Amino acid sequence: MNAAAALHRARPVLAFRLALREMRGGLRGFYIFLACIALGTAAIAGVNSLSHSISATIDSQGQELLAADIRFELDNRVATSEERAYLDGLGRISVSAGLRSMTRLPDGSNQALVELKAVDGAYPLYGTLKSEPAGSISDMLAKEGDVYGAVAAPLLLERLGVGPGAELLIGNARIRVNATILREPDAVSDGFGFAPRLMISADALAASGLVQTGSLVEHTYKIRLQDPSQVVAVRAEAQRRFPSAGWSIRTSGNAAPSLTANVTRFSQFLTLVGLTALIVGGVGVGNAVRSYLDGKRSVIATFKCLGAPASLVATVYLAQIVMIALIGIAVGLVLGALIPFVAAQFLADMLPVSTDFELFPSALGLAALFGLLTALAFAVLPLGRARRVPATALFRQQGFEPTGIPAWPYLAGALVCLSALAGLAVWTAYDRYISLIFLGAVAFAFVVLRAVALLITWLARRSPRVHSPALRLAIGNIHRPGALTPSVVLSLGLGLALLVTLALIDGNLRRELTGNMAERAPNFFFVDIQGSEIDGFRSVLGEAMPKGKIIEVPMLRGRIVALNGEDVNRRSVPPGGQWVLRGDRGITYAKNTPENSTLAEGAWWPADYSGEPLVSFSAEEAGELGLKLGDTVTVNVLGRNVTARIANFREVHWESLSINFVMVFSPNTFAGAPHAWLATIIDPEATAAEEAAALRAVTSAYPTITSVRVKDALDIVNALLGQLATAIRAAAAVALIASVLVLAGALAAGNRARVHDAVVLKTLGATRGTLIRAFSYEYVILGLATALFALLAGSVSAWFIVSRIMTLPSSFLPDVAVATVAVALVVTVGIGLAGTWRVLGQKAAPVLREL
Incomplete structure (x- = not known):
């Protein structure tokens, strides 16, 4: 009894020693295994390490990225005397104002939209504004005569066709560009802008006349605290002392929340793509383990002849698989750790990412765990089949088919x-709902791919007899026992389907942005139109574009501060609805239902309504926020909290790019409140020359009105979309490479059977040419079948994402279909023939002796 117990305790040690001895012969047969695990692990480790690098940089450089310890932002109003006195008492203060406006050449020959930023002499409190030529911000923005100094982004000068030293007009002020901006310390915290930066002094902004009642201006108060460690306490005190101020407070510990959230979302998506590559690689792991154990039949049989139980045999090879998986994971972690360092060389000018080499243990640990779980998940079943190899296999070398x-x-x-x-993927996800959908789709794809393989096998088995011996042999190879059909379809199906999905999404978005949406969208948006200017503006624009349809609405800016009396900062909101509560929103009032939306629930108020304030809310966003009819929404407008009851929900067609608002209030809500107007003009037949003439006419007559050409904004979005698509395609390429590796592994796993088939057929008179044609036909059929599945699955997935999630028109793109079929055929036929070429040259005698 004691001997048996001792043997049982010593079994793991014995298994480990035997596993090490077996591995002395090298890793032959496991190269595909290593590549699959290393590739998926590297993708996950690299994406998460880069995300951690950006987040860590934001955290460590928060003061410089915010150019302050704490920032108070007010929309469309300056701080009251009481608020300003409180802010001044916190420490050194820098006051700035930001708005979009038009700048133009003095002769009126050209103009451009700019992100205008007016700063004082204290800017920046942290960090340095780098410019060319270098100089102090006070000197570069100083006034000489009646001309104010300015610094501008190089892109602005490029768009206007001028160089440093050029004079421009901004509103009613004349400015001279004394330098170009190389690096703005707080650009990241200010958020993404659709126009290049133009920085001027606060005096220049006052002289421009751009800031008027109702103008859309962000007034920012940045403070360098006397004791930066008290930043959290200062924020809490400010919210307590001024609960109705409506200001947005941001600290250096959360300098760029939007960027952090977007990086997190994008890294989650790329992590899921990397996980797909890892799961696809898991199929390769299973094939590699199966092929390796097939070659170890005689060793396994020898173990059993010497009395080793099946559990010991399984433990020996499980130990080998774990050790080899750890090698692959280690390679992947090394590559993943290098990805942020390499990416930083290209992203340093766009994102706050450190260029120093740094390790992120949590990201690497997560990738290692993903890799190990994948290896074990797909290696256990081949082990379970291999343990049943009989001892008699020592005397028969025919490959086993479990x-x-x-x-x-x-x-x-x-x-x-x-x-x-799956649990790890969901638990670590930013949006767990999306990760559940993604994993469900992958699982469903595996089931469908298996069904596709069975269907192809069934059709091949019942296909009519053909006269060509090579084609007949190819069809037989597709449905015979141990055929490569399941492995090939599973190997390429998921990778190609992912590529088709991403390509169709990208193609549909580009078509919508550059085609359909551009045709439906207004030609221009005009912002900051004062009440005293609206009639003259309408007349000028009507003369410049007489065929255009002008739409104008009153517009204010407000920030949602409470829902049903609950502070929004304490409310848990799904990611899809967070943008509504983040920052200020454009709001309006109307007697009738806006023409670009339809009522979904509730009723519109009468035109002469004079009761309690009511609001119409966008239906989709209301659903994300968990709102229902009768709930209340509190909005801070011009420093005053206004609470309105939800009277109805509207279906808003955001994709029209027309004037749309999340919230439309009853007219009595803002009776007497100062506000500006927002207008659009729609003329699909207008030429570029006519649009340019209209822009010059409006800018010359009303220099303080901001004009936004919609096509220019779409071009910027299209360029950004192209950059994102490049990153997404690179990630999807990882999944395709994993698919190719799995296919190569599947061919390697089936080589033993192929060798026997080729030798027997050659012995019976088949030529090498006949066998090549047979193999080519087989791979062409499998490649076409896999491509058809990828097209169908990818098209359905892209349609669902574009039409149901993005609510945009979706269409099938033939060029994507042709490219997918071509890739499938090149991969399957190319790798298939490369893998079987050695089989065709196999000598007959050694093989025939083993039969």
């Missing part, structure tokens, strides 16, 4: 690993 279902412990082990893999 049949039947492995024992329940192995099935349970695989299920546990897969469940842990």
